[in-house]
Amino acid sequence: MPNQRDEAADDSPADLPCLEKLDSPTGSPPTVSLSSRMELENCVSNLNLAHEIVLNKDFCFKPRSPPTDSLEGRVTEMVHRAFWDSLREQLNNNPPNYSHAVILLQEVKTILQSLLLPAHVRLRSQLDEVLDMELIQQEVDHGALDLHRLAGYIISTMASLCAPVRDPAVRALRDLRDPVELLREIFHVLGLMKADMVNFTIQSLRPHLVQQAVQYERAKFQQILDKQPASLDDTTAWLQAAASEEASAATARSDSPSPDSPTAVLNRAYMSLLHWDVHSQKYPETVLMDRARLDALGQRLQMLVLEASVLLLTNAQCGGAVFSLQGFVGKLRQSVTVLLEGSHTREADLKGALLGLGETVLQLVTQAVSGHDGASLPQEKQDLLKGQISELWKHNNPVRTLIGERVQSFLQAMLQGGPAKRSPELPTPLRLVSAELAELGNAFGQIVHFNRTVFGPFYAPILRKLLFPPGEAESGEDSRQAEGEPDNLR
Known part of the structure; x- marks a missing residue:
């Protein structure tokens, strides 16, 4: 996978312009059904996204993180801290409670599977074998689960799938010994890898998108015009x-x-x-x-x-x-x-x-x-x-x-x-x-x-x-x- 740019454009909705203000005035009765409004918003979103990909050669996604000094950032930090503190408390019990850890391992497996290409037949089979959730649950029931062994395999798999720009972050995972901190950082790096895969896919498809962009954007705008006939008034x-x-x-x-x-x-x-x-x-x-x-x-x-x-x-x-x-x-x-x-x-x-x-x-x-x-x-x-x-x-x-x-x-x-x-x-x-x-x-x-x-x-x-x-x-x-x-x- 090619290296991805770190100075990527943010994928938050605020960075993509909206063609229409879709909210009704305060106190006004709804003029269209909820499904119609959702369909229209989806159409506008797809049109904006396609336009950005075609015209902005540097366009790419990266995981969205709110500013730490914002209300959203503070709330997000509190929720995340509460979640990981709860996991730490479960793992520190005697005997340890692995219920949340098993759920996290299942999510890690799902993310890794989404990063696999069709040619990764052997790796997919190995992933199913090592992260066999039924077997892991049996190990939990018998008190034989080895989180560090599974984490070592996960890190090795991540190292074989990540873009070169993520190599230092993946290597740093091997130095972590605290299981909670290790799982948290694994999810952080996996989030970056998912963004890399999306950007790699966009760059691969971009030449084909450019060829179809004119007809696609024209058709999408016509859909918007059919639902909102006043969409050409300012034009x-x-x-x-x-x-x-x-x-x-x-x-x-x-x-x-x-x-x-x-x-x-x-x-x-x-x-x-x-x-x-x-x-x-x-x-x-x-x-x-x-x-x-x-x-x-x-x-x-x-x-x-x-x-x-x-x-x-x-x-x-x-x-x-x-x-x-x-x-x-x-x-x-x-x-x-x-x-x-x-x-x-x-x-x-x-x-x-x-x-x-x-x-x-x-x-x-x-x-x-x-x-x-x-x-x-x-x-x-x-x-x-x-x-x-x-x-x-x-x-x-x-x-x-x-x-x-x-x-x-x-x-x-x-x-x-x-x-x-x-x-x-x-x-x-x-x-x-x-x-x-x-x-x-x-x-x-x-x-x-x-x-x-x-x-x-x-x-x-x-x-x-x-x-x-x-x-x-x-x-x-x-x-x-x-x-x-x-x-x-x-």
Whole structure:
């Protein structure tokens, strides 16, 4: 079995987005049967899980353990301690009471059997022979049960089945002498091994899941839509807003604009997700499973815009000579990244971060110039640069707006035609962050491409109603792309 990643994604339900709030308002009578609600929740859960496996290459499970300082963690710890203390009390009786120990051995056997592959014929037979529960019960009845002998066999079997990453944990079991502590640690390591087996299975099946993902997700969403017809309301509002913005932009570009293209409307809609109000609850249902990814990309995009803005202002005030000094740009970018990290969540945090960043930039400029016998930056330019950087917190700041528009054009070009048709030559500040910008654009493009392919048939009728009068057919190319026909975006 291959080694599994320890930095796996948690498998708790809170980490998987939900397509629908399925709880009825307080005091409202139930509108559907319990079985229907359970079936719908199961459908949503399966859809989320399949989507995560396909889009998140690092997706894997690991045993869930609540935080130790949480109420759930404290209650869990108390229950577990009570259970193992009870087992210890039974084993310390004279004669020992093995009733709970036998139940635990049966559970260990069941877990080990679940880890066996079809080729493990001999090992399965040996497991049935050594952990023969009828024989073990007879040994208990005659006072002849040897827990340490059985534990030794269990540990050896675990060593032959575990992934290499679990070898140290399995070896550590051999040093334990207290039977209660030994059984408790055996169950802990078996839990890790079960997660490893699940992750190994996921990685083995992932290529096949990717091939079937589009049809599977589309069918699952249709099941949700059949049970909850309002599941496209927020998606419709999202596309309607994008269509209105596209119409306004088309009017500004031409005196007699042509009907909006479904592809252009969809691209504008997707671009809006990178600037979505994090407090808004009206997120389109068809993109909800990717909200966490898109929010993270939007935050990264904001940081890149701010970083490029600082580079532009510094270059404008200090001149290209300072930028050409060895190591200056690297130190400047590192300082910007460190000082602005996490400042996007609150306006006050961003203001404070930019004030500190202005001081740091001036220090870096002074050090760079003095180290190369250059003339120091005049005081008026220092004050101007510091003030310009501190003003970047404003969304309508002209420098920030200019860089933001260039970044938007770059990403829009990637959505429209891929790398071959990207926007014209980027200005110097954006060229300095071009690698990060291209990485962000590729990640964004992959999400958009997969989403359009899966949900295109659901977008098409909405776009027809929004963009085309009754009886007027849209162009063949736009119709096919709106319905999810794969384009050249990868």
